[in-house]
Amino acid sequence: MFSRSAIRTLAAPSSRLFSSSSARQTKVAVLGAGGGIGQPLSLLLKSDPLVTSLSLYDIRGAPGVAADVSHVDTASEVKGYAADHLDEALEGVEVVVIPAGVPRKPGMTRDDLFNTNASIVRDLAAAVARVAPNACVLVISNPVNSTVPIVAATLEKAGVYDPKRVFGVTTLDVVRAARFLAGVTSSSPSETPVTVVGGHSGATIVPILSQSAKGKSVSGEAYEKLVHRIQFGGDEVVQAKDGAGSATLSMAYAGAKFANAVLRGLNGEKGVTTPTFVKSPLFADQGIDFFSSNVELGPNGVEKIHPIGELSAEEKKLLEACLPELKKNIEKGKAFVA
Numbered sequence: 001m002f003s004r005s006a007i008r009t010l011a012a013p014s015s016r017l018f019s020s021s022s023a024r025q026t027k028v029a030v031l032g033a034g035g036g037i038g039q040p041l042s043l044l045l046k047s048d049p050l051v052t053s054l055s056l057y058d059i060r061g062a063p064g065v066a067a068d069v070s071h072v073d074t075a076s077e078v079k080g081y082a083a084d085h086l087d088e089a090l091e092g093v094e095v096v097v098i099p100a101g102v103p104r105k106p107g108m109t110r111d112d113l114f115n116t117n118a119s120i121v122r123d124l125a126a127a128v129a130r131v132a133p134n135a136c137v138l139v140i141s142n143p144v145n146s147t148v149p150i151v152a153a154t155l156e157k158a159g160v161y162d163p164k165r166v167f168g169v170t171t172l173d174v175v176r177a178a179r180f181l182a183g184v185t186s187s188s189p190s191e192t193p194v195t196v197v198g199g200h201s202g203a204t205i206v207p208i209l210s211q212s213a214k215g216k217s218v219s220g221e222a223y224e225k226l227v228h229r230i231q232f233g234g235d236e237v238v239q240a241k242d243g244a245g246s247a248t249l250s251m252a253y254a255g256a257k258f259a260n261a262v263l264r265g266l267n268g269e270k271g272v273t274t275p276t277f278v279k280s281p282l283f284a285d286q287g288i289d290f291f292s293s294n295v296e297l298g299p300n301g302v303e304k305i306h307p308i309g310e311l312s313a314e315e316k317k318l319l320e321a322c323l324p325e326l327k328k329n330i331e332k333g334k335a336f337v338a
């Protein structure tokens, strides 16, 4: 995030994580700001030059996090909101990032979080519908394959759903894919971007390595291992944390990176394209109406959903395994709200 060169450069936010093209600035809310992801995410958003105002809400601890983060010497204003002040926290907000909810422990799947997180996400989405119905909503809370349909259905029920403005944050899969591919090809992650499509859990995570200049050279056992590591990278962290939660720091990085991409799109920057889990026509004929693929972001949120392109024989198999599981996860989310 920070440049290696000189103290002078530390005074300015780095361009590595955040790009900003011009001056339109935005009020952003983090719901779940007191948590493992919420705290570092709030810090990173405080450093994003496209954020004018940061509204931090949690049922626990948000005023403290806000007081702390507010001392960082960037231009944005920060305010914390305790439980029962959710509506105030959402006033005037254009981008809402949601990392509220429980994380996994070893032995759990993301779907095991559904019973707790579904109602948390639904209630937060209902507040967004009430107070900030035009906001872009960036959903981090797991299981993303179900929580995104829950947010969409809740907004729809309230009569304010705009499919261009609801996003599942799958950026951590993209970040991991680039990092892990760089490792196996002895490259820099800047040379190994990978498009990851599908959803955000195990077999629903489909890396398209054949479309990457470095990725297409990986084959055989190395390929199998790399795909497995990208699909199950979350488990590595859950196991290493040994009961203390799941990825928080890399997720905060990924969440801030994706929020910056959304802000750049809102700002009118052209060509901001990244995978994200959105309402998508790509597999709608198979009853799968949410899917992650490369999405161009723009002034209204989703500008263009790109097709997934040519797949290798292995990737076709991965996609075949992804679709039925993804469909089940989406239906479970929809059924919860219906």
Ligand SMILES: NC(=O)C1=CN([C@@H]2O[C@H](COP(=O)(O)OP(=O)(O)OC[C@H]3O[C@@H](n4cnc5c(N)ncnc54)[C@H](O)[C@@H]3O)[C@@H](O)[C@H]2O)C=CC1
Binding pocket: 031, 032, 033, 034, 035, 036, 037, 038, 057, 058, 059, 060, 099, 100, 101, 102, 103, 104, 113, 117, 120, 124, 139, 140, 141, 142, 143, 144, 169, 170, 171, 172, 173, 200, 245, 246, 247, 248, 251
């Ligand atoms: N999309 C992705 O790639 C990833 C998603 N996650 C998910 O993010 C979620 C959060 O993870 P952590 O931050 O590690 O958990 P955490 O337990 O450290 O923090 C969650 C925070 O949510 C708050 N919260 C609970 N109910 C709330 C409500 N109704 N309103 C506002 N805040 C509420 C809690 O008070 C807590 O501060 C989990 O569901 C986890 O599975 C985690 C990593 C990656």
Ligand SMILES: O=C([O-])CC(=O)C(=O)O
Binding pocket: 103, 104, 110, 142, 172, 233, 234, 235, 237, 238, 246, 247
């Ligand atoms: O593994 C988890 O439960 C958290 C997560 O989504 C990830 O790290 O990709």
